[in-house]
Amino acid sequence: MKRSLRKLSHNGDDVVAEWDPKTVSPARLNEIESEFNALQAKGYFAADITDGRNVLVKRFDANADLLMLPRVQGG
């Protein structure tokens, strides 16, 4: 089953990467993990939304659907 890394944006959300955990190459997976880490460094926080898990995570998981949410502040 395909997994994805998405981030919330003015478009609703943007797909940063999609991969199949069974077939993705280690090099591509490293790239995706780097994207994940780069977004976290920008202040995004990550959630594992696979099958209704809906938990916040700090580490990249190649077997999860990940959603990156921008930093929030009081409005």
Added chain:
Amino acid sequence: VKATDESQEVRRSRQLLEHILPFAARQEFEDSVTITVRGQRGTTYRIAPYAQTEMIEPDGRRFGWACLQSTVPVPCYDRMIAEYLLLRNDESRYLTTANLFVCQNDHLGLVNLFLFAFDIALAVNLILQCLWNR
């Protein structure tokens, strides 16, 4: 808001929210366009797309509102996603990040009661003066 009135990005964010929500919450969202999250401290939060989040006591009394926004411009349903995930996972962080507005209902109630009593006193005084002058 009718689905046909939505822009593409708003529709996309609504679909993502519906995808994330568990069945019961999705049903509530479809019926009322709100999501209710029960916090670990007993507070219930009602998240809406175009209003601040209501904070409700266990006895059902609304005691305030929370206002949270994204630092990046996103459609309203994306903000609901962020609030939902934060409340489910880290209520403390939510409460320290959001601006909280606590109701002053008791205070306003006393003020209103005082004004009402003052109005009654003025009316009685007016009636008495009219009777006195006759």
